[in-house]
Amino acid sequence: MEENKIDVSVVVPLLNEEESLPELVEWINKVFVAENINGDLYLIDDGSTDNSWNIIVELKKKFEWIHGIQFQRNYGKSAALQVGFQAAEGEVVITMDADLQDSPDEIPELRRMILEENYDIVSGWKEKRYDPLSKTIPTKIYNAATTALSGIKLHDMNCGLKAYRKNVVKAIEVYGEMHRYIPVIAKWNGFAKIGEKPVQHRARKYGTTKFGLERFINGFLDLMSITFVSRFKKAPMHFFGLLGTLSFMSGTLAALWLLCEKVYLSINRLPIKREVVEQPLFYLALTAVIIGCQMFMTGFIAEMVSLNQPNRNDYGIKGRI
Template identity: 40%
Template sequence: MSNSLSSHSPEISLNLPLLGPDISVVVPIYNEVESIPRLIDAIADSLKDTNLSYELICVDDGSTDGSVELLREKVAITPHLRAIFLRRNYGQTPAMSAGFNHARGRIIITLDGDLQNDPADIPMLLAKLDEGYDLVSGWRKKRQDAALTRLLPSKIANWLIGKITGVKIHDYGCSLKAYRSELVADMHLYGELHRFLPALAFIEGARITELPVRHHARQYGKSKYGLGRTFRVVLDLLTVFFMKKFLTRPMHVFGFLGILAILAGLFLGFYLTFVKLAFGENIGDRPLLILSVVLLLTGVQLFSIGLLGELLMRTYHESQGRPIYRVREAIEHKEK
């Protein structure tokens, strides 16, 4: 199916099935009662000229400011709107995961509910996705946030994430992204991994690009982010790094470290034995003896963790029917 925008918008041809909406727009909501009416209207305006069917999924993450009541009212009068109400405030990653699980479109768009992302950029992301990419990430090139508390930590985090994961894009934190639904189905979100979605997509073999998008200063409410999340970002980054390198082979890291520790402990043990037998020296009060024992015990523990990791990895993949590879395309010769 081929659809096109008006003359001022890029052409879009998503080749989507006839069943279900073409696009699912997923928006996590947490205390954004002032922004919701304008957000709904802005998304509708951005997609009205595309001739693509869409659904707007607002996932309320335990709001306490009247967002729940307003969403109920809007759902009753807005055909494309669906609302999902979580039982409490779980965080942006679970809210986004809930939106993914309820999305029915072949293309999934995500953006924040605070109107700092501009819904008018959605057609541009769709057109870029149609060039053959699996994920198009927004880049807030001219970001309208506080320099010290938001911009500087973000630049450092983006550089660090790019170095460690190997996925070098300018703005991991931008929520405005476009995904193919089959890619989202392969990614399982836990903790606070929503900011690492490009890296998780790369693990699944996705083709990724980014586009500069508009960014506006917050007009209503207050930001839910601060410097306090920096420590959590570092821990999540270590998780993503391990998943990228050793998800299907944990023994390669734990077993290797365990063998190194065991060999070091044995070397020190043989050395102390030689000193004792050859020179008759007392080794009972030497720190090296304690170090040798600690290294041997640590090595055995690391090796055991590697074995357990291998068993858990197999249980993880086999219980969910998840293959350890992803096929992009398969072709065969066809007789004329």
């Protein structure tokens, strides 16, 4: 093994966790020492308004293997994970929350499953949870919906305690609030060996949960978004073009039907009850043709935009140690 090569990088996004940080870092250090792991820790301060950053600076003085990144403002957990993934150099990258509900004692086994059982991702499964119903019920719904759409069978898709092979985190892009669906993103990027490990879940010791009701709605929107983007990001015309073609053809066929009907009645000298433009079907057909053209043009524009995508993951960083 190369000298100073990092075995495990632990990435911890945090927001106002000043009370739990010292205990968390000491616990991780204890695991590193006991298991002889050459590891490092990335603490990503997502715009905390308490004393979290100052505590990270003090902890860095004691533990050289700590890296701290401070955002200018709160960007969200996905942004923190993305920046942590970009910085991490460990052969195995492990994510966990900063609130002490995830146990660092799980690190050695998660590492072993990645290196020895050759998983691309190992997701934690909190068999016994200490979260309120407002958090556990949406999680169950998300898990069921995600399994149905992605085919990935995990009991706890949104568990913050996960392990990744290094090439996985370097290949995927996490933005918005897509952190809930990292296994889905990874699978659609070709990393299909995804495992699961029952992990200890602890009751929150300090502070309050950052879970809000808005995440219930955002979760479904994110699932729809990642499903669409993953399948049609490279070829949006396949989606918009198909819908546009179907709409255009149905409108055209309806208009032709009306015209053929009028011609037939005229040839056979039968009474024409209403002119073509007086029939509701004519306006429905016209609308379908217009929508079809718009959908097709949307697909064309999306194709052009996809060739010149701006960098989604530029975040204002206030400090770095």
